[in-house]
Amino acid sequence: MTVEVQFFGQLIDKTGKSSIQIEHTASLTQLKEILFSDFPLLKGSKFIIAINNKMATEHSAIPKDAKIALMPPFSGG
Amino acid sequence: MTVEVQFFGQLIDKTGKSSIQIEHTASLTQLKEILFSDFPLLKGSKFIIAINNKMATEHSAIPKDAKIALMPPFSGG
Amino acid sequence: MEGAIPPSFIADSIAKHASKTGIGGHNIFLGQVRTDDIEGKKVSAIEYTSNVEMALEKMHEIRESIFAKYAITCMHVHHSLGKVNAGELCLFVFTSSKHRKVAIDACTECVEKIKAELPIWGKELFEGEGYQWKVNS
Amino acid sequence: MEGAIPPSFIADSIAKHASKTGIGGHNIFLGQVRTDDIEGKKVSAIEYTSNVEMALEKMHEIRESIFAKYAITCMHVHHSLGKVNAGELCLFVFTSSKHRKVAIDACTECVEKIKAELPIWGKELFEGEGYQWKVNS
Numbered sequence: 237m238t239v240e241v242q243f244f245g246q247l248i249d250k251t252g253k254s255s256i257q258i259e260h261t262a263s264l265t266q267l268k269e270i271l272f273s274d275f276p277l278l279k280g281s282k283f284i285i286a287i288n289n290k291m292a293t294e295h296s297a298i299p300k301d302a303k304i305a306l307m308p309p310f311s312g313g
Numbered sequence: 314m315t316v317e318v319q320f321f322g323q324l325i326d327k328t329g330k331s332s333i334q335i336e337h338t339a340s341l342t343q344l345k346e347i348l349f350s351d352f353p354l355l356k357g358s359k360f361i362i363a364i365n366n367k368m369a370t371e372h373s374a375i376p377k378d379a380k381i382a383l384m385p386p387f388s389g390g
Numbered sequence: 391m392e393g394a395i396p397p398s399f400i401a402d403s404i405a406k407h408a409s410k411t412g413i414g415g416h417n418i419f420l421g422q423v424r425t426d427d428i429e430g431k432k433v434s435a436i437e438y439t440s441n442v443e444m445a446l447e448k449m450h451e452i453r454e455s456i457f458a459k460y461a462i463t464c465m466h467v468h469h470s471l472g473k474v475n476a477g478e479l480c481l482f483v484f485t486s487s488k489h490r491k492v493a494i495d496a497c498t499e500c501v502e503k504i505k506a507e508l509p510i511w512g513k514e515l516f517e518g519e520g521y522q523w524k525v526n527s
Numbered sequence: 528m529e530g531a532i533p534p535s536f537i538a539d540s541i542a543k544h545a546s547k548t549g550i551g552g553h554n555i556f557l558g559q560v561r562t563d564d565i566e567g568k569k570v571s572a573i574e575y576t577s578n579v580e581m582a583l584e585k586m587h588e589i590r591e592s593i594f595a596k597y598a599i600t601c602m603h604v605h606h607s608l609g610k611v612n613a614g615e616l617c618l619f620v621f622t623s624s625k626h627r628k629v630a631i632d633a634c635t636e637c638v639e640k641i642k643a644e645l646p647i648w649g650k651e652l653f654e655g656e657g658y659q660w661k662v663n664s
Contacts, residue, residue: 308660312641322511407614422623424625477545
């Protein structure tokens, strides 16, 4: 069981990828641990996380087949 | 010795003219007396007065050959 | 300018600023003649007249005061004289600056000053016949 | 929309409002790509990317909140995606209302929300080579 994790903006520079498939975890805290270990440069980066297009908090549960987005501060306009 | 008096906006409706030549007077107070007597409808109208394109006060002196403008509240835009 | 301001004139005005690469934001205000309904009578057009000499002097003063107060790159102002039909544009104020907030504030203040300080009068012509003089709020 | 917003597009957008004779004022904000000078390197273009799905949802939310707060007749928003050269337009926000102040305030608030809330990122491409990620103030 995997979930899709998308990276946006400068986070793509840090990971070298715009999206990955990753083993499903129950919590965002666990997910972040895995991401930080696979992509150490992410650790110092500012970002917010959306699960299925909704902003997530530290304690949000991750549904199976979730689409997760890591987004740095916005800079449109 | 006459001065030119111009009327603008709705004041033209009150006087029926857009400008007149009128005998020179020393003060605006005297000028207004003459205008009110020639054009009684002006009496109830709101307006400001410019002398040679500068806003005038009740006590402004009227130079010879002055061009005087009677202007109702602006409504541009 | 005589009569309504055409949208193509606005596009040309915008396009001219492409070479000014220090600009980060433009703000444009457009006044459009409304079909106001006054006691059952509809406004079909506004006819603008002005004390032209004084209006030009005053507009120059307004320009100076806006440039003195705001760090804008440029400002363009056009007000219609003569007849402008309902739905057509009668006022075009266009400010540009490095930063958006400056452009927006300068434009807004300029519009307020134009309405309050320029010796221009609008005669609201009704459909059919009759008219009334416009009053600015 | 893909790439820069052409001035003619803006003119067409304005012209379409001539039939809406209840409108008294339009306000337009235009974002233009600046040739910023960063440690001797000049920005020649910005390349915009977006989390498109979320951006569309968020834009819908912003629209709803602006319409709920302000008595505007209509609002149009266009943001460029992809490459926009210095001097070209990347953002177009257009509000219309019976009264000028409403149109101006709604437009200003919409621009602020777009900058703060839309998941869009600008990559500032330098002349020659290199880039840096844009940071909104």
